[in-house]
Amino acid sequence: MKIKASASMIFLLSLPFFMGCGPHHLQKGQSLKPDIQTEEALRKHTDIFKQAVERIAKNVYVAIGYGLANSIMIEGYDGLIIVDTMETRETARSVLAEFRKISAKPVKAIIYTHNHTDHVFGADVFASGSEPAIYAHETTDYLVNRVVGELRPAINTRAMRMFGTFLDQDGLVNAGIGPFLGVGKEESTLGYMPPTVTFKDRLEARVAGIRFELIHAPGETDDQLYVWLPDQRVLICGDNFYWAFPNLYTIRGTSFRSLKQWYQSIDIIRAIRPEYLVPCHTRPIQGADRIYEILTDYRDAIQFVHDQSIRGINMGMTPGELVEFVTLPPHLKDAPYLQPFYGTVAWSVRAMFSGNMGWFDGDSASLDPLSRKAQARLMAELAGGEAGLYQHAKNALEKGEYQAALQLSGHLLQLWCDNTDYKGLRFLALTALGEKAQNPNARHYYLTEALEIREGFVASSPVKPGTEMLRRLPLANFFSALAVSLNAEESREKDIRAIVKFPDTRQAFFVHVRFGVAEINERRPDAVTLADADIIVTADAQKWKEMLARVRSPLLVLPTFDYEKGNLLSFAGFMKLFEPQAAKLPHEPAR
Known part of the structure; x- marks a missing residue:
C-alpha cells in the first residue's frame, strides 16, 4: 500500500x-x-541540501541533494573514484548522469565510507561497464548483510516512519541530513556490490594517479572510514560529521554507537587539519582553521554527552533522570551545526544508559x-x-x-x-x-x-533487491534470516529435518525444526544421505533467494524444485512454518 x-x-x-x-x-x-517557528526552521535548514554538484578542489566533486546522502567523484588521469553510491539504483543514476557531464572516464574504484543503505545500494550503477575495485572496512560486508537479513523487517518499518516515506512535502519538509530517503519508492531497486579490497586500520592506495589513504574511524558506525587525499588536502569524513546534532542513537534501531570512539575519531581529522572537509551529508567546509574550530565544538558536544551521562549513571540516575540532567552548555547548544535536526541529546543520553548498563535501570520496580x-x-x-x-x-x-x-x-x-x-x-x-x-x-x-x-496499514517499503545483488548475497544469509522467522507457536510440537541442496553453488543446508527452534548448518552436498532428513530438496540458488526475498512467489518457485525425499506438499508445509508474521502498530497489544 x-x-x-x-x-x-x-x-x-x-x-x-x-x-x-x-x-x-x-x-x-x-x-x-x-x-510556524518550527516550520520556518525546518524549511531554512532545507537550503543546506540544495541540489547541485559542487567542485571542491581541482578534481573533487560532490553531488548534494539527489537523495539522503552525498556521492563524491574524484577524477584521475585515466579514471574516476566514486565515494559512496547513494541509496538506490534510481538515485545513483541521477547522480551518475550529472557526473558524466564532467567526465566520461571509466570508474576505476568505488569506496564505501560505511554500511548504511544510503551509501552502498547504488553501487552497480556506477560500476556498469567497468570492473572497479571496491574498497571498504573489513566489517562492512558483514554489517550490510546483517541489516538486509535478520533485522530487515523491523528496521524497514521504523526507517519508513523515521524518514517520512509515506508523507508528502507538507509533512516531509526534509530528512535532517538530506532532502529525502530514496528507498521506499515503489520503483526503487537495490544494487549493492560486496567489497573487493578491505582493511583493518589504515590503507594507502593509488588509483588513476590519485593518491589516497583510508583511515578506520568508528563513530556513527563501527566500520566508518575517512578518505584522505593528501595532495588536495581534502578529507571525506563519512557520517562522523554533518550540519546537525549527531545521531548518537537512531530511532530506526541500531546497536550501541560508542560516543568515546566517535569523538576520538573526530580528533583524527583535527590532527590532520585538512583544507577541505567533505561530509557525506550536507555541505562541505573550506578553511583549515574554520574546520578545526567547528570540529572542536562538535567533538566537545559528543564528549559532554558521554562524560555527563556516565557521571549521572554513577550518581544512580535512571534514564529518565539522565535526560533532565544532561543539557549542553549554551555555546554548544546554540551552535548552528549542533541543532537537533537529526540526533537529539535526550535520545543520546538514553542510548548511553542502555549501551553501558543494559536494560535494567537500577530501580527494583x-x-x-x-x-x-x-x-x-x-x-x-x-x-x-x-x-x-x-x-x-x-x-x-x-x-x-x-x-x-x-x-x-x-x-x-x-x-x-x-x-x-x-x-x-x-x-x-x-x-x-x-x-x-x-x-x-x-x-x-x-x-x-x-x-x-x-x-489502517503498517509502514513498509516495497523496495526489492536487484537480481545481481541477490546473486552476490551468500545463501547463508538467507538461512540465517529463516531461523529468526520460525513461528514458535506453530512449530512447538514439531520435529522435522529438511535438507536443501544447491548444485549450482555446491552447497547444502540442514534445517532441523525441533519444538520451536530451527537449528541450521551447512553440509557438503555429496555427503547427504536419505537417512539424514525427512525432506530432501534440490533447488536453484537464485530462485531460492528470489523466493525468500519476495521477488518471486513460492507458488511459482516450489514446483520447480526436485524432491528426493518428501514432496511438494510436505515441503510447502515445512516452509509455511517460516512465513513472516504481520507487524503490529506500536499502540496495539501483542498478539
Whole structure:
C-alpha cells in the first residue's frame, strides 16, 4: 500500500471520521496548525541540501541533494573514484548522469565510507561497464548483510516512519541530513556490490594517479572510514560529521554507537587539519582553521554527552533522570551545526544508559514490571474506570499536553484496541506532536504513525533487491534470516529435518525444526544421505533467494524444485512454518 498525505490534510480529513474525539477535544479557537517557528526552521535548514554538484578542489566533486546522502567523484588521469553510491539504483543514476557531464572516464574504484543503505545500494550503477575495485572496512560486508537479513523487517518499518516515506512535502519538509530517503519508492531497486579490497586500520592506495589513504574511524558506525587525499588536502569524513546534532542513537534501531570512539575519531581529522572537509551529508567546509574550530565544538558536544551521562549513571540516575540532567552548555547548544535536526541529546543520553548498563535501570520496580496491559488496567482503575481514563486523556489534549494524551491513549488502546474514539484521540495527539517537532525524525515518526492509524496499514517499503545483488548475497544469509522467522507457536510440537541442496553453488543446508527452534548448518552436498532428513530438496540458488526475498512467489518457485525425499506438499508445509508474521502498530497489544 502506498499512501501520501500531509499532516494538515490528515487532520482535516480525520474530523468526520473520528466524530467521538474530533472537535470535542479542542478548545474554542485552538487548532493543530503547524508551529510556524518550527516550520520556518525546518524549511531554512532545507537550503543546506540544495541540489547541485559542487567542485571542491581541482578534481573533487560532490553531488548534494539527489537523495539522503552525498556521492563524491574524484577524477584521475585515466579514471574516476566514486565515494559512496547513494541509496538506490534510481538515485545513483541521477547522480551518475550529472557526473558524466564532467567526465566520461571509466570508474576505476568505488569506496564505501560505511554500511548504511544510503551509501552502498547504488553501487552497480556506477560500476556498469567497468570492473572497479571496491574498497571498504573489513566489517562492512558483514554489517550490510546483517541489516538486509535478520533485522530487515523491523528496521524497514521504523526507517519508513523515521524518514517520512509515506508523507508528502507538507509533512516531509526534509530528512535532517538530506532532502529525502530514496528507498521506499515503489520503483526503487537495490544494487549493492560486496567489497573487493578491505582493511583493518589504515590503507594507502593509488588509483588513476590519485593518491589516497583510508583511515578506520568508528563513530556513527563501527566500520566508518575517512578518505584522505593528501595532495588536495581534502578529507571525506563519512557520517562522523554533518550540519546537525549527531545521531548518537537512531530511532530506526541500531546497536550501541560508542560516543568515546566517535569523538576520538573526530580528533583524527583535527590532527590532520585538512583544507577541505567533505561530509557525506550536507555541505562541505573550506578553511583549515574554520574546520578545526567547528570540529572542536562538535567533538566537545559528543564528549559532554558521554562524560555527563556516565557521571549521572554513577550518581544512580535512571534514564529518565539522565535526560533532565544532561543539557549542553549554551555555546554548544546554540551552535548552528549542533541543532537537533537529526540526533537529539535526550535520545543520546538514553542510548548511553542502555549501551553501558543494559536494560535494567537500577530501580527494583523494574526487575519484574507490570505488563503493558496490567499497567493499563491499573491506570484505568486509578482514573475511576474506562470513562475516567478517557476523560483524563481528552483533558490533556484540550490543555495542549499532547505527550500526556499520547501516553494515556496507549493505555486505553491496550484494553480496548478497536475503539474508534481512542484511536482518534491518539491520532490527534500524534499529529499535534508531529507538527510541533523540530527534529525531522521525530516529526516523521509521529505523523506516519498517525497516518497508519487513520488508513489502517503498517509502514513498509516495497523496495526489492536487484537480481545481481541477490546473486552476490551468500545463501547463508538467507538461512540465517529463516531461523529468526520460525513461528514458535506453530512449530512447538514439531520435529522435522529438511535438507536443501544447491548444485549450482555446491552447497547444502540442514534445517532441523525441533519444538520451536530451527537449528541450521551447512553440509557438503555429496555427503547427504536419505537417512539424514525427512525432506530432501534440490533447488536453484537464485530462485531460492528470489523466493525468500519476495521477488518471486513460492507458488511459482516450489514446483520447480526436485524432491528426493518428501514432496511438494510436505515441503510447502515445512516452509509455511517460516512465513513472516504481520507487524503490529506500536499502540496495539501483542498478539
